[in-house]
Amino acid sequence: MIVKKTVSFVLRLVFVAVCLLYALCDINTEAFKLAASHGDWLAMLGSVQFQDFDKLRQAFVQFDSTAIVVTTLLSFLGYAVMALRMNFLSGYDCGNWVGLKSFLLSMAVNNVAPAKLGELAKCFYLRRQCGYSLGQTISMVFWERFFDLNAILAMGLVVAFHFKLKMAFFPLAVGVGSIWACLFVVRKWPALADRVIAVIPVERLREFIIEVKLQLVHGVTLRYLIVLMIYTALVWLLYAIPTFLTVLWVAGLKLTMGQTLAVFILSALGMAMPSSPGAVGVFEAAVIFGLGLFKVDKELALAIGFLIHMMQYIPTTLTGLLVLARSGLSLKSIRHSEEAMDEAEESAQA
Structure with a gap:
């Protein structure tokens, strides 16, 4: 390990x-x-x-300050829909306020700690606040993240075909398709799934799969998937708006909607990849690469990437750390809990 x-x-x-x-x-x-x-x-x-940091400074000076304030405020609409989606995933049990706080907490932890520790923090927070089992909270986060992957794939395929990059998202398509295939098998043949689950030596994984199986057999209907898809579409629509406004309004670039969408998707992939806390450096590199495809100067692209990142990073980190401080959890306890579960898995495998 x-x-x-x-x-x-x-x-x-x-x-x-x-x-x-x-x-x-x-x-x-x-x-x-x-x-x-x-x-x-x-x-x-x-x-x-x-890079020429004087050009970078000039780029920031030329940005529309009013547009920055409006764009930052609009980003909070996306956080509200995140809360609605989490409340839906809990069966409308945890409430929108707890759903919002769980999102802010997970973002803050991801912004200050490596390896996407925020997802585990969200599980512990929901478990502490609502009395859910760890398997149930992991299952909720799984559906949330899995549908996010589907959203990235759907947008990515549109951009890939538009710019004739048909193989660019092939690995993601294979991964998402494989998960859908596994879910179909579990739903179609639950007895077979039970036999597979019985031989899994990792308790945390076994508990999670059991929870997902129960949901698939008893709770996941076509209506459930459609509602979750609608919530996810709203989440990503509102998540994209700050990028579109920053590129087209704050910076005043003359890009098309399709080109701006490509920049947004690349930045979303950069944010989603396990890397540095808050994807610092990775997010900016993704934005620079995306804007570079359309001949935007590197200094201006860095300024745009940094501004978008800070509009996301600062509000969620400050509010999320406040939630963390009041939750009774800590980064140390979350990390130790993760290590304890890893040790249990290692013992089970031995």
Whole structure:
């Protein structure tokens, strides 16, 4: 388990470092290749130059301050729909206020801790506030995140076909399709699922699958899936609005709706990937890459990416940490709980 975590940490560290290098620096590729061919490390370093921060400052100065305030306030509408969706996933039991606080808590923990620890924090918070089992809370978060993946895939396929990048989202399509296939098997042949569950040695995974199976057999109907799809569509519509407003209004870029959608989807993928706390560096690199496809200057693209990120990061972190402080939980207790569950899994597998 220690080796697995170490490898995971190193891979994330390298990925974040590459993204930061891409976001903050310009590389003279020809000079870099030439220096690398001669093994000249000093020349290789010399081919890497930081961005022009004076241009970056000028980009921020030119942004419309009124548009920034309006865009930031509108982002809170998305948080409200997140709360409605979580309340729906609880069977309208946890309430919208607890649903909102669980979302803010998870965002804050993800923003200050690595490896998407916020999802586990949300499970513990809902368990503490509502008395749910851990399997039930993990199941709720699973449906939330799974439908988010479906939303990213749907938008990604639209962009991929529009820009003739049909294979770009193929791995995600395979992953999402595989999950749907597993859910279909569990729903269609519950007895077979019971036999598979019985041989799973990991208690946390077994408890989660049992909860999902019970939902699939007794609670998940076509109406349930349609309502969840509508909530998810609203979540992502409102989540996209700040990006669209920042690109088209705050920065005043003359991009089409399709081009802006492509930038948003790439930024969403950057935010969703396990990397640094709050996807710092990765999110900005994704925005720069997306805007770079449409010939936007790198300094301006970095300013836009940083602004969008801060409009998301600062409000959710401040309010979420306040929820965390009042919840009786702590980052230390959440991390220790995760380690304890990992140790239990390791013992079961042994």
